[in-house]
Amino acid sequence: MPFKALTPSLSVSPQLSEADVAQAAQEGFRAIIDNRPDDEEPGQLTAARMQALAASHGMGFAHVPTVGGKISDGDAASMAEALMKLEGPVLAYCRTGTRSTTLWALSQVGAQSADALITTAAGAGYDLSALRPRLETRMTAPTGAQPGRADVVIVGGGSAGLATAASLLERDRSLDIVVIEPRETHDYQPGWTMVGGGVFDVKDTRRAEASVIPAGVRWIKGAVASFEPERDQVTLEDGSAVGYRALVVAPGNMLDWAAIDGLPGTLGRNGVTSNYSYETAPYTWELVQKLKGGTALFTQPPMPIKCAGAPQKAMYLSCDHWLRTGALKDIDVQFHNAGAVLFGVKEFVPPLMEYVDRYGIDLQFESTLIAVNGPDRTATFREKAGEVTKSFDMIHVTPPQKAPAFVARSPLANEAGYVDVDQASLQHARHANVFGLGDGGSTPNAKTMAAARKQAPVVAENLIAVLTGKAPTAIYDGYGSCPLTVERGKILLAEFGYGGKLLPSFPSWIIEGTKPQRLSWLLKSEALPWIYWNGMLKGHEWMAQPQHRDAA
Template sequence: MASDGKITKSGAAKEQSRFNIVIVGGGSAGIATASSIFKRNKKVSLTIIEPSDVHYYQPGWTMVGGGIFSVDFTRREEKRLIPGRAKWIKAAAEAFDPDNNLVVTADGQQIGYDVLIVCPGIKLDWKAIEGLPEALGENGVTSNYRHDLAPYTNQLVEDLAKGRALFTQPPMPIKCAGAPQKAMYLSCSRWEKAGILHNIDVQFHNAGGVLFGVKEYVPALMEYVERYNAHLNFESTLVAVDGEAKIATFEQKTGDKTKRVQETFDMIHVVPPQSAPDFIRSSPLAAENGFVDVDQATLRHIKYPNIYSLGDACSAPNAKTMAAARKQAPVVAVNALAALEGKPPAADYDGYGSCPLTVESGKIVLAEFGYGGKLLPSFPTWLIDGTRPSRLAWLLKDTILPPVYWHGMLKGREWMVKPHQIDAD
């Protein structure tokens, strides 16, 4: 294989199998898209390339860290979720040869396709923070971005009676951009109820320059920042963790100058830097930023018309959330089937994403927005005003969305996400 992610001619083997549609990635986006495709065409031949045995409802990990869900509640066997009409190739994709319509897997399989859909998720780069991989899971160092660590977050919050709690957010893009501060709010809510919040120095270190990227939601969030007396540190990027010494090192920008600042902690919730998976970044499918280079409306590859991408791995400038993948999946399903017939894309995507910001136990600020920060609420404001904390929005997150995920989205039931037709008004 060449260093640019293509299959070299000298090393290329003949394709071992061929399908109408090949989906790389069996997470939320991949399974939802496959199910939406079969909903429209049961005769299409389709395979999903996915190495994992276990599938997680990742939006639930914040709730695990908050002591609301158990890890088991967020976990299912992959084989039970793959659509029955799909073939599961249990392997990791390694490279692409788009000129010959081939995907090569890590175990050497060469899979041919008429249409390719790429949705392997995003890379969590734990190693990008010095000392972090060794520190995780002990000495107060945790993260809700790993299912095995979210219960440790819950334990730390439960056990902490006084001291300093740090919460960090890396540079964008990251999946679920609200999750770093959601961990802080849920922790503070519990300390407040226990009557010990005044004993805890809460700090939020954000590599970015604003609390949230869509300004309409900031006033409600700031009310909670002030209520919990959390200290905001913008343009403050975590670069190192010493677990045994309980010291976190940040690079902080002030104007044109950058300085290193060390903070002691009793607990620290870390969100790792994130990027496109290595095999995507080194492939001919990658945009300059490393993600799959797509048109943001049709989600079709800029160069290869029979390739689509969605979810966290695509370059579209939407928020990387499960809600975005849920909206994207029917669009890609419609367009992939059109491509099979040699037709242009028939549906488009408006950039919709949702971030239920758990500001306290029992209340959520339901951020819903599309490209350019345009507000795209799913409900009338008299029912749920997304710019204000709501108990009904909590009910949505706590009770309604998990079954919608397992029994709706992953089954191709497109409740409230019917694809918008390009020729429609």
């Protein structure tokens, strides 16, 4: 079957057969997106079967089911997210290819004109002219801004990217700033631990991306395909280019669900859950409430991962609920950690061990989850002595994580695939007008939202210095914060920097970081979400002002 190219990294097709999947693999496609609901017509291969076929050929897979004529903006956002997460080139299919093309076009609104989208689709044999009203949009820009160019281009509209945009505008309102981000929604990911513990409603952790873009910033709703730092430009997946005077790369960290055999097909059912996903965090709480006895497994993959304490947070909150309801005595709780220690900063280990003992948790170090069989409720771990398979009634999975493919294969990456930056200035190691921060940066510190909150002002000050011909002086000390929810109502507020140096934000008489406290719980549950939406994303640098080399 001939596949029809929309962009260098995306092609579309009618319904695929098993032979078509093999052909796609031979032609170099690295992933498949299924845009059909299961059982749409007799004989159609199910999403589960397509995922298995893709995996057998070493390809990634995503299921973004949509109904013809009823494609919502949410569907387009899901398509954009799938395209961002999967390694390209990607082959998307539906019954005829029209839905896949429509989803792509809607995901590009704001990044390309309606004429360009319609023309591209027509070139592949799909008529989207009736879609024109939904494809037409306008981007506002400061007076004098040049189409296809900006003073500052920020790749990534997550916590780090938007906080940097806001901090830049607080310092210089005349800057023409472009944020490139394909997703239509913005998540407060630290809240998902609380969702999985029955404290937050997941809907309160998500807002429309458009609502959090700082006023005065242009938003290109598209995905970056490549970087050309020698030419001061980035190229989008649709082939368009955007030039810059300075570049900020804040792409986040990629959740590699497919690295665990069998996980994508069973996640969110069969007792398999994760607080690392908006869709499945509520399922964690559902499972916790239902479990009255049996085996509960919690996993942590090799570093680096977002918030290294999050796997434990899920476990402690679950255990606290079971203890309060009297079920804990009948539940075998195991923590399978690929690492060799409970927590990387030694000062926090003793208080955490007190809770491990209280809850009777079986610690399994150097034990890495490699496969999950949901229907059989078994999980396989790689350990020193070999592979071990264990049964479970509930398993909370923390997925392996890696740098996004478009960054890892770029000239901006280090050997591990992350944006290669100086750990103090956050300036790129080889390109003076490029900066990196957040989970996608190479700094050797904890990947947390709290770290991004401290990094954004450093990048803002140093970037403006570079634009004015000065040397960067602001420094980042590696600060990260991990509010460990050891029980409902108490948190161990772990704050530390490079080398595990303790960096408390409050005097010990207010919050003692090595002791679980009620005040720390109130900070996480009440104060921090408000500070995030109303402070960090709006350029207010409360307790986040950067240090400087001449004052350090």
